Amino acid sequence: MGDIRYDGRVAVITGAGNGLGRSYARYLAARGARVVVNDLGGGTDGEGNDSRAADTVVAEIRGAGGEAVPNYDSVATAEGGESIVNTALETYGRVDIVINNAGILRDTSIPKMSSDNFDILIDVHLKGAFYVTQPAFRVMKQNAYGRVLYTTSAAGLFGNFGQANYAAAKMGLVGLSSVTAIEGAKYNIRSNVIAPIARTRLTEELMGAMGDAFAPEFITPMVAYLVSEECEYSHEIFNAGAGRYARVFVGSAPGWTAPDGETPDVEMIRDNLERISSTEGFTIPANAMEA
Ligand code: NAI
Numbered sequence: 001m002g003d004i005r006y007d008g009r010v011a012v013i014t015g016a017g018n019g020l021g022r023s024y025a026r027y028l029a030a031r032g033a034r035v036v037v038n039d040l041g042g043g044t045d046g047e048g049n050d051s052r053a054a055d056t057v058v059a060e061i062r063g064a065g066g067e068a069v070p071n072y073d074s075v076a077t078a079e080g081g082e083s084i085v086n087t088a089l090e091t092y093g094r095v096d097i098v099i100n101n102a103g104i105l106r107d108t109s110i111p112k113m114s115s116d117n118f119d120i121l122i123d124v125h126l127k128g129a130f131y132v133t134q135p136a137f138r139v140m141k142q143n144a145y146g147r148v149l150y151t152t153s154a155a156g157l158f159g160n161f162g163q164a165n166y167a168a169a170k171m172g173l174v175g176l177s178s179v180t181a182i183e184g185a186k187y188n189i190r191s192n193v194i195a196p197i198a199r200t201r202l203t204e205e206l207m208g209a210m211g212d213a214f215a216p217e218f219i220t221p222m223v224a225y226l227v228s229e230e231c232e233y234s235h236e237i238f239n240a241g242a243g244r245y246a247r248v249f250v251g252s253a254p255g256w257t258a259p260d261g262e263t264p265d266v267e268m269i270r271d272n273l274e275r276i277s278s279t280e281g282f283t284i285p286a287n288a289m290e291a
Contacts, residue, residue: 010094011036014039016037017039019202027221038071038087110164144187150177152194177191185234237250251279
């Protein structure tokens, strides 16, 4: 099989001025993609803005002989999302790939969580991904081609102390991807989710010395595959980190069914809990109807 390339493809990568997004942008550009490097350039908590983050990555890509254009809008408003996609359309005339990657953190436990800190996480991660994907999806539908990637987290999939806002947004992205995949299927638009674990400015303190094994470059080839033309997968979630790549899935077990015509009482639920909670024989439903 030949090399995987992105010649002729235009990729929008949000939050591409640092960390994972920067690595994705450089990799796709090195393999022929024209890239919109979006980044607001703020701090890890979302405060501030600075055009240098996106400009630096664009300069790196151009310096290596690739094609890229910067965009400094926040993903967190509908106008910002439109403008990011318009940068692709005005500069390169199309959009084939969207990698929803921009993100921030505002960790505090539930009793201490302010509504501002909850809202901004939903705005940047969840609404931001919708605001960028919606205008891109319209173009992809017309072109009958698209690859969309969303970024979740182990904190969202499995929970993490102090990250109620982040986890809620990150699990929301799984739902958004499922519907993108279902609605996009007949237009050759595929949508998947990556759950990365990598050393970036978001995780630096947490990882300490162990961080050397968690370079963002380990995540990038999995992401690059999922947004490639030959990727057949859609509606999937993959873990990636430190050289390990694995599927994560939402399954449904057969459970227990009440006897015909009988509405069970609470004791019948208690008495059948073993079967109700068993994971044996699970399936992975393709959509809500199938479930
Ligand atoms: P990072 O902080 O290095 O990069 C995130 C980038 O997003 C920054 O350059 C930031 O300026 C940009 N950004 C933030 N808000 C924005 C906005 N409103 N509009 C446009 N750009 C904005 O962090 P990292 O680690 O590379 O994170 C990338 C994604 O991966 C995030 O969604 C994060 O939640 C997710 N993630 C990262 C993990 C890790 O281990 N590093 C673990 C799980 C998920």
